[in-house]
Amino acid sequence: MKLIRAFEERVDRLFVEGRIHGTTHLCIGQEAVPVGACAAIRPSDLASGSHRGHGLALAKGLRPDRLMAELLGRRDGYCQGKGGTQHVASFAHGFLGTNGITGGGIPIATGAALSAKLRGTGQVVLSFFGDGATNQGTFHESLNMAAIWRLPVIYVCENNLYAMSTPIREAVAIERLSARAAAYGMPGETLDGNDVLEVREAVARAVERARAGDGPTLLECLTYRHHGHSKSDQREYRTRAEEDCWLQLDPLLRSERRLMAQGELGAETLARLDGEVAAEIAAAVAFAEASPPLEAALATHGVYAE
Amino acid sequence: MPQVTFADAIRAALIEEMKRDERVILLGEDIALYGGAFRVTRDLVRHFGPQRVINTPISENSFVGVAVGAALTGMRPVVEMMFMDFIALAMDQIVNHAAKLHYMYGGQARVPLVIRAPAGAGRGYGPSHSQSLEAWFVHTPGLKVVAPSTPRDAHGLLKAAIRDDNPVLFVESKLLYGVKGEVPDPDEVVPIGRAAVVREGEDVTLLAYSRMTGLAIEAASRLEGEGLDCEVLDLRTLAPLDEETVVVSVAKTRRAVIVEEDTRRGGVGAELAAVIAERAFRHLDSPVVRVACADVPIPCSPALERAVLPSVEKVAAAVKSLI
Numbered sequence: 150m151k152l153i154r155a156f157e158e159r160v161d162r163l164f165v166e167g168r169i170h171g172t173t174h175l176c177i178g179q180e181a182v183p184v185g186a187c188a189a190i191r192p193s194d195l196a197s198g199s200h201r202g203h204g205l206a207l208a209k210g211l212r213p214d215r216l217m218a219e220l221l222g223r224r225d226g227y228c229q230g231k232g233g234t235q236h237v238a239s240f241a242h243g244f245l246g247t248n249g250i251t252g253g254g255i256p257i258a259t260g261a262a263l264s265a266k267l268r269g270t271g272q273v274v275l276s277f278f279g280d281g282a283t284n285q286g287t288f289h290e291s292l293n294m295a296a297i298w299r300l301p302v303i304y305v306c307e308n309n310l311y312a313m314s315t316p317i318r319e320a321v322a323i324e325r326l327s328a329r330a331a332a333y334g335m336p337g338e339t340l341d342g343n344d345v346l347e348v349r350e351a352v353a354r355a356v357e358r359a360r361a362g363d364g365p366t367l368l369e370c371l372t373y374r375h376h377g378h379s380k381s382d383q384r385e386y387r388t389r390a391e392e393d394c395w396l397q398l399d400p401l402l403r404s405e406r407r408l409m410a411q412g413e414l415g416a417e418t419l420a421r422l423d424g425e426v427a428a429e430i431a432a433a434v435a436f437a438e439a440s441p442p443l444e445a446a447l448a449t450h451g452v453y454a455e
Numbered sequence: 456m457p458q459v460t461f462a463d464a465i466r467a468a469l470i471e472e473m474k475r476d477e478r479v480i481l482l483g484e485d486i487a488l489y490g491g492a493f494r495v496t497r498d499l500v501r502h503f504g505p506q507r508v509i510n511t512p513i514s515e516n517s518f519v520g521v522a523v524g525a526a527l528t529g530m531r532p533v534v535e536m537m538f539m540d541f542i543a544l545a546m547d548q549i550v551n552h553a554a555k556l557h558y559m560y561g562g563q564a565r566v567p568l569v570i571r572a573p574a575g576a577g578r579g580y581g582p583s584h585s586q587s588l589e590a591w592f593v594h595t596p597g598l599k600v601v602a603p604s605t606p607r608d609a610h611g612l613l614k615a616a617i618r619d620d621n622p623v624l625f626v627e628s629k630l631l632y633g634v635k636g637e638v639p640d641p642d643e644v645v646p647i648g649r650a651a652v653v654r655e656g657e658d659v660t661l662l663a664y665s666r667m668t669g670l671a672i673e674a675a676s677r678l679e680g681e682g683l684d685c686e687v688l689d690l691r692t693l694a695p696l697d698e699e700t701v702v703v704s705v706a707k708t709r710r711a712v713i714v715e716e717d718t719r720r721g722g723v724g725a726e727l728a729a730v731i732a733e734r735a736f737r738h739l740d741s742p743v744v745r746v747a748c749a750d751v752p753i754p755c756s757p758a759l760e761r762a763v764l765p766s767v768e769k770v771a772a773a774v775k776s777l778i
Contacts, residue, residue, distance in 0.1 A: 163723060195528070229561035238560040246560060251553050256517040257552065260524020267480065267506060268529060287547075290517030297512070452596050453695075454557045454565045454620040 150180040150401050150424060151344065153204040156213050159204070160220060163434070164380050173234050176204040178263035178343075182307050183208035183398035186275055187349025189356055194244045195261050196275040197254040199307070200235045201374070202247030205277050207396045209244045211427060214436035225267045230443050231451070239430040243272075250279060251312075252285030253306070259291040262302035262365075273301040275352070281312025283326050292333040299364035303355040307342065311376045314386040316318055330367035338379065340397075342370025343400040373398070408448035458635040462495050465571070465627065466604035466612040468588050469496065471532065471641060473503055474699045477532060478616060480507045482648055483535030483571075493573055500728035515544035519570065523553045523622075526568040530615060530673045539626070546591075554597030568622040569613070575666055576629045576748070576764055577717050580627050581755035587665075587717040587748065588617040592624045593694045593726060599647055600693040602626035604668035606636035608691055609647030620648060626693075628666035628716075634722065650697040656686035659710040659774050662701060662727055664690040667765060674714075674770035675681040683774060693723055701727065704732045707739040712773050714765055719747035741777040 156253075157177045163169045176183075178202070186198065188206035198205040206216055211227065219226030219237050225238045226232075238246030245261060248254035258276030265272040282288055283306060295302050306326055310317050323329070326379075330337025341347050348370060355366035373395035377384045408414035459467070462602045466568065473479045481496060481503075485627070487510045490497030493777065500508040511518040536542050542549070549570065556564040562623035576585035593602045601622055603609040616623035654675055661671040668689040675685035686708055688700060711731055713724035724745040730741050749763040 164589065227561065228559060228563070231561050232559040236555075236559045238563060239558075240527075240563045246556075252548060253520075253547060253552060256520025257524035258549060259517070260521035260526075261528045262524075263521055264528040267525075286514075287520060288516050290512070290514035291520070293512055294514065294517060294521060305724075311535040320547070345511045451558050451562050453599075454562075 150184050150404065151426045152213065152429065153180045153184070153207050154401055156204060156207060156433070159430050159434060160439055161376065165178065166266040170345035172232055172379050173220070174201040174355060174379050176201050178395065178399065179307055179309060179372045181345035181348055181404070182305065182342045182370045182372055183277065185345040186352045189352035190273060190275060193243060194273050194275070195245055195265070197258040197261070198243040198247045199254065199279050199282065200247060200249050200251070201307070202237070202277070202281065203234070206239070206244055206247065210242045211244060213237050214433040217433045217437035220398045221437045221440070222443065223437055224443055225436070225440035229447060241438040252287040254278065255282065255287045255291045256365045259295050259300060259302055262295065262300035263298060266298070269328045269407055271360060273303060273356050275303050275305055277305045278308060279312065280306060280308040280310065280317045280326060281315070281320070282332065283329065284320055292330070292335065292365065296364040298336045299362060301359035302369045303352060303359060303366045304365060305352070306367065307372055308369050309372050309403045311372045311386065313380070316386065325366055325369060335365050336408050337369070338365040339369040341372065342372035343398050343403060345400060345404055352354060361402070362372045377443065456639060459638055460607050460608050460632060461606045461634050461636070462493060462628070462632040462675060464610040464638050465495050465613055465616070466470055466497070466499070467638065467641065468610045469478070469499065470502065470761045472614055477544065478529060478531045479533065480509060480525070480530055481533050481535065482509045482511055482518055484511055484537045486510060486535050486597065489667055490533055493629065495539055495632070496535065505749065516548050517543050519545040520548040520552065522568050523548055523566055526566045527556065531567045533571060533600070533617060535567040536572045539574035539588055540583050540586050542570070542572055543586060544734070549592070549598070550595050554595045557621065558597055564777065565620045566622045567620045569616045569625055571625045571627060573629045574626050574687045575630060576760055577630045577752045578758055579722055579755055579760060582752035585753035589624065589626050589693055589724070590717050590722045593723055597622070598694060599623040600626065600628050601647055601691065602665040603691055604631070604665055604689050606634070607638050608645055611643045612647065613647045614644045615647050618644065623647070626665055631666050633641040647697050648692045648697055650687065650691055650700040651689045652691045652700070654685065654687040656708065658684045658708060659686070659777060660704045660708045660712060661687045661712050661774070663687065663692060663714040664693060664723070667716055670765060670767050670770055671714045673767045674774065677767065678774055683778065685774060690721055696726070696730065698730050698734065701730060705731050706738040709738055710777050711743045711747045712770065712777070713743065714770055715745065715747045716765060717762045718750050719745055719763060720750045722747055744773045744777060746773045
């Protein structure tokens with residue numbers, strides 16, 4: 150979680166300094182969801198993410214330095230700089246990609262689960278998306294297919310309460326997005342998405358069901374993004390008081406407090422961890438900035454697979 | 456040599472490829488017991504079972520997405536879009552995902568996916584069941600678009616499409632399904648990206664694909680009686696286009712008539728005319744002419760439908776207007 154937080158804070162700074170081009174969607178405040186979920190699966194399992202996907206990429210095992218190189222559009226990026234923040238994948242890590250189309254990755258994750266089932270690989274697939282995606286047809290169509298075919302897929306909704314600027318209460322007429330699972334005949338559960346252990350346990354239960362051939366699960370993880378939707382967002386649609394309230398529920402703070410209360414984490418260890426993470430992120434930025442820029446000729450190559 | 460229908464040639468290619476490669480699976484609406492709306496997949500579920508011939512709910516965008524996800528992870532899905540018109544429901548997964556994943560993930564991803572699309576008018580199905588929408592996909596980098604006109608090419612090109620590591624839109628004219636022809640070699644794989652000169656001639660080149668190739672050949676036969684010697688090119692693949700064969704033929708005949716069933720504005724013919732203008736302009740003796748569907752939704756009534764579609768008479772008249 151600390152690594153993701155530091156990575157995202159550094160990305161934010163690189164934008165402010167004009168060292169990253171384009172856009173970005175930071176997951177600061179939401180780290181417990183991908184970290185808890187990925188702690189409950191095997192490295193051979195698969196995951197696919199949303200446009201806000203750096204945290205999931207890192208939780209799935211991608212290297213911060215190559216991820217940073219992708220954001221900077223450099224040769225050592227995972228996707229040769231062609232994808233960037235919203236289109237980064239690493240198939241070697243079982244990471245099927247972040248996705249710039251809201252809800253676009255949901256059927257693809259579902260198809261990967263169909264493939265895993267047909268090939269008998271025993272893999273499960275985590276399909277990550279935000280609350281906004283649950284109003285896309287792909288969400289409803291995919292959950293339906295996964296349920297009728299009993300596919301090994303776990304739908305992880307990161308409900309951060311806002312689809313860009315639209316509050317979830319204006320976009321759906323129900324209290325809990327997890328209630329939608331019942332319509333498709335699968336279990337649904339709403340979790341404290343800022344509690345990494347609660348996420349891990351719920352995902353572990355869903356993984357167990359999936360591997361046993363009992364089909365998909367929908368998990369709604371309540372969380373909050375500390376920053377705006379993207380770098381241009383002034384956050385006029387929510388109050389500073391609401392933000393302050395959620396800052397008190399910061400998943401990192403809560404984990405630190407819990408570990409300290411249990412005596413498993415001391416101030417000294419915490420300081421050492423912070424130092425290690427800072428060094429890793431500094432090295433990632435140095436690696437990415439040292440990575441050669443891409444030659445223009447690459448732009449017209451690789452449209453078709455040979 | 457026995458004659459088989461266009462539909463049975465497609466079905467034979469599916470059977471052969473499914474036997475050859477267990478990663479090939481079929482997905483679509485009513486394709487299992489019912490055999491698909493045009494019965495192209497009839498009995499395949501009995502041969503290969505419901506694990507490989509998968510009936511989907513009516514969810515075009517997401518079942519194409521499911522096929523994309525399966526293709527990314529080691530399967531080779533062939534999706535049947537019941538009518539090509541319904542492909543509009545699946546545009547996001549085809550255009551924003553299937554077509555782009557190989558490029559945007561820097562070459563890591565491969566999407567060996569075939570989408571079979573029964574296309575075209577002439578059966579009185581009306582505006583939402585009669586369109587020829589191939590130009591949308593020709594316009595999308597990363598897709599291949601194939602549109603055969605004979606059972607032999609349908610068979611050989613479908614085998615090539617299934618073995619291709621890229622997403623391929625496979626256009627099947629509904630009116631061709633019952634047309635018979637020879638499929639001489641069950642192992643023949645017709646390469647994607649090559650046009651065929653199906654009739655040689657000196658005076659004008661007729662450029663056609665799918666069902667329009669037959670119209671062009673028929674028009675050429677009629678015009679022969681009037682002393683006109685037409686060359687007919689069957690494009691077979693629309694993307695990537697075999698520009699070389701087009702340019703060589705037009706440079707020889709110095710005249711080109713394009714015959715297409717899609718609507719005229721921004722259609723496949725517009726792209727062909729641009730290629731000819733860019734690469735064969737100095738050889739031309741007359742303007743390039745398009746015989747296309749009128750720019751209207753396809754009407755249902757037979758009299759109205761006939762009025763908007765290309766016909767042998769319209770092709771012949773277009774050729775004569777150039778001479």
